[in-house]
Amino acid sequence: MTRPDILQLNPILVPEIQQRLDDLYTVHRLFEQADPEAYLDAHGARMQAVITGGHTGISNDRLRRLPALKVVAINGVGTDAVDLAHCRARGLPVTATLGALTEDVADLALALLLATCREVVAGDRFVRDGDWVRHPQPSAIPLARRFSGQRIGIVGMGRVGRAVATRVQAFGCPVRYTDLHPMPDLPYPFEADLCALARQSDALVLAAAADTAQGIVNAQVLDALGPRGYLVNVARGRLVVEADLVAALTQGRIAGAGLDVFVDEPHVPPALFGLRNVTLQAHRASATWETRAAMGEMVLASVAQALAGQRPSASLTT
């Protein structure tokens, strides 16, 4: 029996997951093709499933060239890079790995908060570069800021936002949040207005979906956060007006930032590279063996269910 053709748009980093896909299907790795668009034109009609990433998604133009598709399996939680309305109209299930990466993303938010306030990366560099030996006097490295007890404002109280709230409680941090509406099951105060939340926070943590919310963190919000305030973003770069953030950081209008996501990845504004109060990551919040394996299992299940003619249990659209 011939194996169904499926299209894979990004590398899968857990070899066991990739192997199982390769055992079950004829996997077309679009990211290995010299001319991906020509490859799609030539082979797209055979593809029964597509596997893509949360922030990379798939365009409608590409989807139109995949007429036999039975599922769009997102190896991630973000659905902002797939046109769900388009897929719904086509009766096409779109699945995501909801719940699989919550803990890791919240862990990285904490790592960024701690690393940024305590200038961990600058401290590491000071030791590695031999500066400690050259300048052993304590004044050679500036004092950092305490994280414990900071007032944390969480933007987006979905799974990740809630997991961040749980974690910061252990550091004695009071939590407030904003979202589209207050959530009665939560014990934390709700703020409808982002500027008001920023004004009452020592650190703002962005954990919101970027389907509709874009550019919500602008100069006004950053000025409300103020020169003692930190910004952490583990959601999407375009929630922030990046030029406003760079200006606020370089002018000392906020205290620092911990950033895993950017507007035009992998391009990061070079003005951030020289700032010791900024911690940068390469969109790695879900990048652990444990989480990527769990995500891979969900993707495997979604593809198998769709190709067996069932509605995938992780479907968001049908």
Ligand code: 8YV
């Ligand atoms: C991943 C993400 O980088 O889940 C998301 O929406 O942005 C990330 O977890 C990506 O999806 C991995 O494929």
